[in-house]
Amino acid sequence: MTIEVDLVTSAGGNIGSVSRCLDRLGVPFHLTGSHNPPAGKRPIVLPGVGAFGTVMQSLGENCLADELRRLIKIGTPFLGVCVGMQVLFDESEEAPGVPGLGIIPGRVCKYVGAKVPQIGWNKIIPGKDYLPEKWPEGFVYFVNSYYPKPASDAVTLYSADYYGHFCAAVKQDNVTAFQFHPEKSGDFGQGLISKWVADVS
Template sequence: MKTKVEVDLVDVAGGNLGSVSRCLRRMQIPYRLVNPVYPPDGTKPIILPGVGNFGAVMNSLRNDNFDQLILKLVREGTPYLGICVGMQILFEGSEESSVAGFGLLPGKVVKFRQGKIPQIGWNQINPTSPDWKEGYVYFVNSYVAEPLEPSDILYSANYFGPFCAAVARDNITAFQFHPEKSGDFGKALLNQWVQSVSTFSSDQKLRGARR
């Protein structure tokens, strides 16, 4: 579905930037790439994709204090969508690395205790909210988030036991799976998020930050 909402797509070293940007183009969602040289200004929703190592992604973002800018914007109310490691870094830390995460959500990231690692392939996700639909999505992950607040869990899934597949709180949404690789259902999830932030403006963010 074509939308007038433009998003800021964070250029993360080693991330799944190519697949996400291609998906956005196919969906006719306009975007601009942002990085420490061309930073976001808080006027557009942010998408942060990421694959690989938790610590490597955080260290990449720390170039020129880029992580602090993103953290500031999200705390002020800018909508944020994290994908894969872009979800994990919302938490305080990970067993994968000694590098601290954003700490925007309480909890930690742990390695799967059972089964073949990494989990690669399709798996069913089940929503905790009636506003979101169940379906099958594509995962590539060895680590999963363990939120301290059950209310932060948007989707759950099962891989030799239940795990958190997506989170949502206020202006933050994040998927452990890859919506850009999850066919029509994944595109529908991306479109639902885009439509949910379609009324966002910097004025709205600033009004929210003052409260």
């Protein structure tokens, strides 16, 4: 693979595990942040762990939130992981009053009546608009207390079940994002990142 990507650093970013996964796949990456923001010349990867509000505050303080919105809107390929997926939505119950990037209409909700966080392996099933031959079902690793709830089911790439059905991944135009950690999900998860890299190459 000859494609290079921009890996965005922010508060709560799980840069280490994602960068190691990119290394295993042979994908060169450039660390970007407040001092060297992504310029839109390469696909963007936004990893994240921790809290929605913390990540959005970090992106805002480093002038990255508006730049990410702009780059996504002009068609730059984008991959979000975990909280890097959640911040694509309008808002989150985890941080009332804190706006997300607003790329995907919807909100992030807390599991109700469930043991949180969800930690461990769970099965994901492709959405009705996606062929299982290209996006097969499999088991991936989750660590989350909140889940995204898109306004439209049409963007749901994968779903899973944890005390009820929830959206586990989304795909909208040039944006792909996973609530789970593909970089920690063995060969299957690494294969999903490899598929994204191939799609945007």
